[in-house]
Amino acid sequence: MGDLDIRAAVAEDIPAIVGMLADDPLGAQRESPDDLTPYRSALERLTADPNQRLVVAVREGRVVGTLQLTIIPGLSRRGATRSVIEGVRVHADERGSGLGSRFIEWAIEESRRENCQLVQLTSDVTRTDAHRFYERLGFVASHVGFKLQL
Template identity: 80%
Template sequence: MGDLEIRPAVAEDVPAIVAMLADDPLGAQRESPDDLSPYLAALQRLAEDPHQHLVVAVRDGRVVGTLQLTIIPGLSRRATVRSIIEGVRVHAEERGSGLGTQLIEWAIETSRSEGCRLVQLTSDTSRVDAHRFYERLGFTASHVGFKLQL
């Protein structure tokens, strides 16, 4: 395996990111790799917001992983700054290589450097393997999440 670089995503990375987002039963229903225009517009919005970090993991010139880290200032928990990790994906050929751990460790360290005292994430209830992965990294299933489609 070649050296790994974790860096901010750029427009040229969007096709690979969307392909990874769509590469599972849930993502296949939610993502639309045939039309990248909404993803490119979203990347622009993310790039303009200093509280957003959309990154890719690149090995040998190829995008092999991604995640989004959002920094959220708040008043609760004695004005704790927290972060949310979302959209964690590892290319099928890299699963089991430790790349997912490296991405999450990057997110935790970046959260610390941004002054966060709490890192949180959600995971679809059907992603049992992902839940075990996050628990191995020290995350606890402490809350029940709710979503409302608009």
């Protein structure tokens, strides 16, 4: 993987992160790279929350990937702690390089360090390539998800 560094995201990373979030048909509808104000506020909230990890992958000084890992303590499953992986994005130039696998491996190891018993994620039904990717990494499509837009 070369000189890849996975580290906590900082304010200077926001343009690159939002650019990756917006770089597909779904993200292009949801994100607003021309106004980074809400993203800066979100990063402040994430940074202040000890159960959140917003990270970036950096290669040769350039942000080439991002993901968010959330740690959720719970009562179900005998008081199990779980983690949720969200917002996984890899820069178009890096797709197919193994970065996505490295990122998910990092999230799983971080989840183990946090004593999580379960790692879960969701993926939009239209992202069939992502579904195959997650299945190759051992994830099982076990639930039907629902959302309510507020």
